[in-house]
Amino acid sequence: MTDSRNDRSRLLLSEDATIGRTVAYCGVLTALAMIFSYVETLIPINFGVPGVKLGLANLVVLSGLYYLRPAQVLAISAARIVLTGFLFGNGVSILYSLAGGLLSFCVMLLLRKAGGFSPAGVSVAGGVSHNIGQLLIAMLVLRTVHLAWYLPVLLVSGAVTGLLMGLLTGRILKALRVPY
Amino acid sequence: MNKKDLLLTAAVLVLAGIFAAVFCLQPHKKPVMVTATVDGEVYGAWDLSADLEVDIDTEYGHNHLSIRDGSAQITEADCPDGLCMHQGTVREGGEMNVCLPHHLIVEVLTEGDESYDGLSQ
């Protein structure tokens, strides 16, 4: 097990990494998150409810919260949303994704810092807050509170997909030998 | 997965159940109209019992609404995600089809609905 430290420093960004290495590393992770977003568009599951998604890109964001600085994770998440928005979406879909992405980032960071939760719990909160953020934007854009009708569906789907992604993230962190 | 995770997940599910129960336990009223709303402004309102084909054309794009047998459904749309066409029919009070890219809500109104009262004036 003596070389496990070396394995880790090769896989992860160390505290004293140069700016060049940091930028390159965040770039690679952004690309990975974009691939996840793309793969998700290929999955032919259509829930009919806008905003209900698996959230594969959150694997990168959530695991990043355990071995990157918050600012780096935020940069990766925002870059992923804007870039995939331009590639596969439109101006409006970027607005929705940003609202969901930013709210879930803040909530997940808070829970991660608060302690006591494993990645699964952090991810459930992230999934739920992502959907609530999107619902709030939809209420603003469509100027109606009637959309609250979707709240139960969005809460359940956020919890279920969040839990799935959180359990997966736990496995990823184990493979990367990141303590959590 | 630890105890706190489970508690959080359970709390969210219970909350969802409470919201769903509150929405479902509202007294059932007779559905009478279907309205299309764009940006919160009423685009049109139609008798739900009529058989109608309606084109909804706005600055955002085109949607086609089919009203028949007391139910309504968006059957055509040129929006980028096409989600509105996969939401099935709406027939009960409060049920809705939403096209986010086109800022459109198609909603069933019942007797005594605030917005219905406003429309019938």
Ligand SMILES: [Zn+2]
């Ligand atoms: Zn649509």
